[in-house]
Amino acid sequence: MHRPVRRLLCHMALALLAAPAWAQQSAVELKAQVLVKVLRFVEWPQGSLVEGQPLQVCLLDDGALARQLQSLDGQAVNTHPLRVRPRAGRGAALGGCHVALMGAATTPESPGLLLVGEEAMQAEKGAMLSLLVEDGRVVFDIDLEAARRVGIGFSARLLRLARYVRKA
Amino acid sequence: MPQHHDDTRYLAAPRAGRSEALLAAAALLVFALLLGFLQYGQLERRFREDLEVQSRIVADNAAAAVVFDASKEATEILAALRSAPAIEQARLLAAGERELASYRDGRSARHLLHAWAGHVELSVPVMAQRERVGRLLVHASRVGVWEDLLRFVASAAVLMLAALLLAWLATLRLRVNVREAERRTLHLAHHDPLTDLPNRESFRVALEMAAARCREAPAALLFIDLDNFKQINDSHGHQAGDRVLRRVASLLRAQCRPGDLAARLAGDEFAMLLRAPVDAESAREVAARLIEELPQPEGGELPVHVSVGVALLPEHSEQASEAMRWADAAMYEAKRSGKDGYRLFSEDIGAALRARMGLEQEFIGALASRQICLAYQPLFDAEGCLRGVEALARWPHPERGAVSPGEFIPIAESSGLIVELSLLTLEVLAEDLRAWRAAGLEPPMVALNLSSRQCRQPLHRSQLLEALERLQLSPRQVEFELTEGTLFEDLEAPDSMVVQLQQRGYALAIDDFGTGYSSLAYLRKLRCQKLKIDRLFVHGIARSADARLLVEAVIRLSHALGMRVVAEGVERAADWDCLRSLDCDLYQGFGLARPLPPADLQTLMKAQQAGERVTIARPEAG
Numbered sequence: 165m166h167r168p169v170r171r172l173l174c175h176m177a178l179a180l181l182a183a184p185a186w187a188q189q190s191a192v193e194l195k196a197q198v199l200v201k202v203l204r205f206v207e208w209p210q211g212s213l214v215e216g217q218p219l220q221v222c223l224l225d226d227g228a229l230a231r232q233l234q235s236l237d238g239q240a241v242n243t244h245p246l247r248v249r250p251r252a253g254r255g256a257a258l259g260g261c262h263v264a265l266m267g268a269a270t271t272p273e274s275p276g277l278l279l280v281g282e283e284a285m286q287a288e289k290g291a292m293l294s295l296l297v298e299d300g301r302v303v304f305d306i307d308l309e310a311a312r313r314v315g316i317g318f319s320a321r322l323l324r325l326a327r328y329v330r331k332a
Numbered sequence: 333m334p335q336h337h338d339d340t341r342y343l344a345a346p347r348a349g350r351s352e353a354l355l356a357a358a359a360l361l362v363f364a365l366l367l368g369f370l371q372y373g374q375l376e377r378r379f380r381e382d383l384e385v386q387s388r389i390v391a392d393n394a395a396a397a398v399v400f401d402a403s404k405e406a407t408e409i410l411a412a413l414r415s416a417p418a419i420e421q422a423r424l425l426a427a428g429e430r431e432l433a434s435y436r437d438g439r440s441a442r443h444l445l446h447a448w449a450g451h452v453e454l455s456v457p458v459m460a461q462r463e464r465v466g467r468l469l470v471h472a473s474r475v476g477v478w479e480d481l482l483r484f485v486a487s488a489a490v491l492m493l494a495a496l497l498l499a500w501l502a503t504l505r506l507r508v509n510v511r512e513a514e515r516r517t518l519h520l521a522h523h524d525p526l527t528d529l530p531n532r533e534s535f536r537v538a539l540e541m542a543a544a545r546c547r548e549a550p551a552a553l554l555f556i557d558l559d560n561f562k563q564i565n566d567s568h569g570h571q572a573g574d575r576v577l578r579r580v581a582s583l584l585r586a587q588c589r590p591g592d593l594a595a596r597l598a599g600d601e602f603a604m605l606l607r608a609p610v611d612a613e614s615a616r617e618v619a620a621r622l623i624e625e626l627p628q629p630e631g632g633e634l635p636v637h638v639s640v641g642v643a644l645l646p647e648h649s650e651q652a653s654e655a656m657r658w659a660d661a662a663m664y665e666a667k668r669s670g671k672d673g674y675r676l677f678s679e680d681i682g683a684a685l686r687a688r689m690g691l692e693q694e695f696i697g698a699l700a701s702r703q704i705c706l707a708y709q710p711l712f713d714a715e716g717c718l719r720g721v722e723a724l725a726r727w728p729h730p731e732r733g734a735v736s737p738g739e740f741i742p743i744a745e746s747s748g749l750i751v752e753l754s755l756l757t758l759e760v761l762a763e764d765l766r767a768w769r770a771a772g773l774e775p776p777m778v779a780l781n782l783s784s785r786q787c788r789q790p791l792h793r794s795q796l797l798e799a800l801e802r803l804q805l806s807p808r809q810v811e812f813e814l815t816e817g818t819l820f821e822d823l824e825a826p827d828s829m830v831v832q833l834q835q836r837g838y839a840l841a842i843d844d845f846g847t848g849y850s851s852l853a854y855l856r857k858l859r860c861q862k863l864k865i866d867r868l869f870v871h872g873i874a875r876s877a878d879a880r881l882l883v884e885a886v887i888r889l890s891h892a893l894g895m896r897v898v899a900e901g902v903e904r905a906a907d908w909d910c911l912r913s914l915d916c917d918l919y920q921g922f923g924l925a926r927p928l929p930p931a932d933l934q935t936l937m938k939a940q941q942a943g944e945r946v947t948i949a950r951p952e953a954g
Binding site: 198201204205242243319321322324325 | 392393394395396397399400402405460461462463
């Protein structure tokens, strides 16, 4: 009876995602929605995000996506309300942040902080989740290795939807 | 061996094996059903658990696809259900019951079992973290449960059959042995182990079957009794006796034609059943041949003598038990008329038997109403002085007059009524003694006859001893006479009557000496006080030098052993004189005095008291 389980895991590892196109929506809107959906499958280290506690998204960038994200402030992700903290200034403290939207600059890793970027993994900017547009569709890459270093995990169910997963 | 075909008749034992096998099969069936039922429950539970687990895993895997609305991914995830053959269809529904993906297993060929086994519908939620984002609907066939069950039942049945076969093989030898033992037991139950002839019960069954159809197929019944078997046993030992029995058995077997039956009924009693064609003449021939071909004695053994009685069915009787009785009666007639004879049953024998049986009934009544009285035959010494009496039972029948002792004593012996007769005799004697004493007379010593029948049963022995004590018949008043045959038999018993009587001080006399075995060893061993010489030797002794010599020797021997000698049957003066000259002690006989009723004896006693003496009248001018 465990054979089906193994098979399913296998399938999961093999399949790659090409996210469906969302017509009539701009790439930025779609990116924001995908980010929120992805966050539902992210696991933060024990104690850093307790039940009912707001999920803080810190914006280190003030690009289009950052602006778009601000409009999602207050939306529920699992049991957490989304709290979007706009850019307070370069070098501002990232204390209390769960997610950080990186800008062009490299951001140092910090425990329990999910770094989100908009460039491909190959850019080596240190993003653990990259939101990209490919053939008019929003896709995402995941750097499992980097995420594991800061104690963040991705649900296996999500991984099969990623375009590219960097493994340890 | 013409005997063997008879065995099959008794082999009608019920075949218990078949019903036992049926019972075992039924028990196995019930057991298998129960096991199947339990297994079905187990399989059903497992099936539902597996289905739910599989559905939940797929639903769980599909969570991200549902959230991202990724239809293609969802379809791929559902395709994993292929490894769960029970699931035939599945639908993945996103929020708002919108179908995101579906799955259909095209492999399963629909057969009859499918329709019959039925389906199960299952709905499991698709959860993203704790939020329900859709559900998975699963449609599964239960056919796998039934296939597993059938497989289980089939293998269980095969295993059970194999186990049964093994058990059957393992007990094969045992069952053969049991069947052989059964056959032997059956044979033993119907045959006499010594001679291997059918036994009394087998013969009875065969005779009854023959009697039932004797009108169509006449039969003859031969009753064969060894006349002197006891003597052979006593003289040569039981092994010799057994040898004789086996030889007689093989003789009978040799006389059997196919269909005839020879059997051993009891100790020295045999029987033959001759079947059609048979008539009086051929039955006679067989009887004559049996007697003629009797085994010759080996090395100093006593010769075997038989008496044969023949009854014909249906001529003499159509009933088995009656035919047996008639053949037995005919055999007794043959025995009465001497050794080595046969007798065909006749109406006379039947009438005699019936008369005998009637007399027996009347004798029972006579005992109950105390019709029995005593006559006393006096014993005198050489001077004619009364020295004692022998008490003899008399039956004055109210209608027939006096019944001869020669008639009723054998009946009493053969029916066992002799025991009651003896006890009654003691009471009558006690009454007579009381009467004589009341008349102022001192009664002489009274001798009583002791039958071997009285000595056989411990109960009868104790009854006699108890009666002697109760009636105060002391050794000073009473003594006992026994025949040699009675002595022989009694001395073999562990608590011998003779020894017990002697211990109590009663004097014993050997009756009818010279007619039986006349074993001198017993004479010495027993220490009897008296020896009575049979009338056979006494009668005409005056004219026979041989008889005289013999009696003289016996008298000398007896005196030397400290016994007194009584001469029986003294009738003539010449014989009396002769015996007196030989120094015989006491004399008894019709010439001196017949058995007297109590009143006449009283008269004799009075005369004796007055000094009168008895003598025998001499013939005139001899």
